[in-house]
Amino acid sequence: MGAIRLDGDTAISGDLGKLPAMVPVSIAVTRAGRAIESYRMQMVGDPLLSPLLLQMAVYSAIDSTERSVGASSMRVSGEIEFQNAPAPLRIQNVFSGDTGAAQQVSLSAAIPLAFVMQSGFDALKLKSVSLAVETSNRKKNGPSIRFPLRAAKCGPARRYGCACRSPAIMEPKWRAPSITRCRPERKPGRYTSPCRMRLPRT
Numbered sequence: 001m002g003a004i005r006l007d008g009d010t011a012i013s014g015d016l017g018k019l020p021a022m023v024p025v026s027i028a029v030t031r032a033g034r035a036i037e038s039y040r041m042q043m044v045g046d047p048l049l050s051p052l053l054l055q056m057a058v059y060s061a062i063d064s065t066e067r068s069v070g071a072s073s074m075r076v077s078g079e080i081e082f083q084n085a086p087a088p089l090r091i092q093n094v095f096s097g098d099t100g101a102a103q104q105v106s107l108s109a110a111i112p113l114a115f116v117m118q119s120g121f122d123a124l125k126l127k128s129v130s131l132a133v134e135t136s137n138r139k140k141n142g143p144s145i146r147f148p149l150r151a152a153k154c155g156p157a158r159r160y161g162c163a164c165r166s167p168a169i170m171e172p173k174w175r176a177p178s179i180t181r182c183r184p185e186r187k188p189g190r191y192t193s194p195c196r197m198r199l200p201r202t
Contacts, residue, residue, distance in 0.1 A: 001016065001017075001018055001036065002014050002015050002016040002018055002019075003015050003018045003019055003020040006111065009083050014127070017087070020044050020045075020046075021044070021045045021125075022042040022043065022044060022045070023042060023043055023044070023045045023050070023126045023127065023128060023129065024040070024041075024042055024128050024129070025040070025041050025042065025043055025128070025129040025130075026038070026040050026056060026130045026131070027039045027057060027058060027061045027131050027132075027133065028038065028131070028132045028133070029065060029066075029133050029135065030133070030134050030135070031134070031136065032136045032174070033134075036067055036135075037061065037064050039057070039061050041057060043049050043057065045125060045126040047114075047118050048118075049116035050053045050113060050126055051110040051111070051117065051118075052110070054106075054109055054110050054113055054129060055106045055107060055109070056106075057108035058105060058106035058109055058110070058192065059078075059102055059103065059106040060104070061133070061195055062074070062102040062105060062133060062135070063102055064123075065187065066102065066135050066136075068097075068099065068101070068102065069098070069099050069138060070137065070196060071097075071098055071138055071139045072097070072098075072101050072136065072137055072138075072139070073094065073095070073096040073135070073136045073138060073139055074094070074096070074101045074102065074104075074105045074111065074133060074134070074135050074136075075093070075094045075134040075135075076091060076093050076094075076095075076105045076108055076131060076132070076133050076134075077088075077091060077093075077129045077130070077131070077132050077134075078091045078094075078131035078132055079091070079092075079111055079129075079130055080108070080109075080112070080116075080126070080128075080129050080130075081126075081127040081128045081129075081130075082108065082116065082122065082124040082125060082126060082127055083123075083124070083125040083126075083127050084123045084124060084125070085124055087192065089112055089113070089116060091108065091109045091112065091131065093096075093105070095108070096139045098139070105133060109129075109131060113126075113129075113144075120156060126137050138202070148189040149160065
């Protein structure tokens with residue numbers, strides 16, 4: 001019907017027959033490599049409304065097919081393009097837990113968009129949003145495991161290795177190797193260091 005230009009305390013104003021600038025949004029949801037659902041929509045390109053609408057769209061896309069309570073892992077990736085920008089804003093994140101993963105995924109896309117659109121760069125107009133959400137009904141996170149570092153293996157530009165294993169109470173079981181570089185400034189002694197690992201994708 002038209003576009004609202006001003007929303008005040010006592011009245012609103014707008015233009016009949018004119019449409020606001022709309023931005024195409026695509027969201028794809030997959031599970032274990034299998035396509036579950038794909039959504040294509042349009043939202044207004046506005047610094048205040050666009051982050052809120054994107055957060056609602058991503059959460060609704062996940063909530064329509066995935067459970068909200070129970071072990072789950074979600075990987076979100078994609079690009080947010082802006083006019084007059086040399087490169088798109090890339091989104092890449094993983095969230096895991098027994099609840100709240102969908103909220104974290106939706107916020108991980110909305111918050112960076114809000115930072116860009118509300119930072120005073122008027123030339124950066126939102127052009128398009130394309131996101132992919134991969135879900136799993138398993139938790140793919142693990143604790144940071146600390147282990148002793150032998151002084152004989154630590155020296156300038158030297159590396160040491162370890163094997164990270166899941167705690168006895170965690171299911172399913174996993175084991176992952178880790179390679180860490182020693183700090184050259186360290187003196188001989190006994191140290192502990194977090195064991196970093198990349199869990200296998202399933």
